[in-house]
Amino acid sequence: MSPLALGVLASGRGSNLQAILDAVAAGKLDAAVRAVVCDVPDAFALERARRAGVPALFVDPKGPGGKAGFEGRMVARLREHGVEAVALAGYMRVCGPVLLGAFPGRIVNIHPSLLPAFPGLHVQQAALSHGARFSGCTVHFVDAGVDTGPIIAQAVVPVLDSDTEESLAARILRQEHRVFPLALQLLAEGRLRVAGRRVLVDGRPPASDTDALLNPPAGA
């Protein structure tokens, strides 16, 4: 099977892009990152792409044609590079019909909460303020909503009494860097089937009761 031809969209520092590039380089993700597209000209993600020898493309969201024009230009660049699936790695825009229509069922996003709790922005602070005992991150297929698509994989992170927004975000980010490449590998292997809102994973043993987490932990 040839590697999954991946395009990555990012708007910022690109640590999840780096995790993807590293997983590919380590042979843990059977994909080739064909292009990185940013909507911010000085996004560090572009520099990470250049360092990895991957085409680093800025597409100006303020160009002609509004959102549809912008997405059309991105789709054209992704197609030029042979992209067949798209990873949103800190891409700070909601996908519109042009992008969604170009890669139906082939766009995945990483979000730093346990969806459907806390979609949108400032979600680590929202988890803290709400008093959640666990947060985490979610990889999901992208639909027209904000962080609403079918869930592929999640990693659970306990919230500590001592947590600040920054410390919780950092702990979640470490799990993002694990779970995003894992989810993309399942996509690359063709193991994911969407059934309504659920994503079924072929050929993997199911999680068991012993995978349940308690916070606070049960006493000795």
Ligand code: GRF
């Ligand atoms: C991550 O927390 C990701 O979950 C969210 O945006 C952040 C991007 O971080 N969608 P980075 O640019 O990958 O470092």
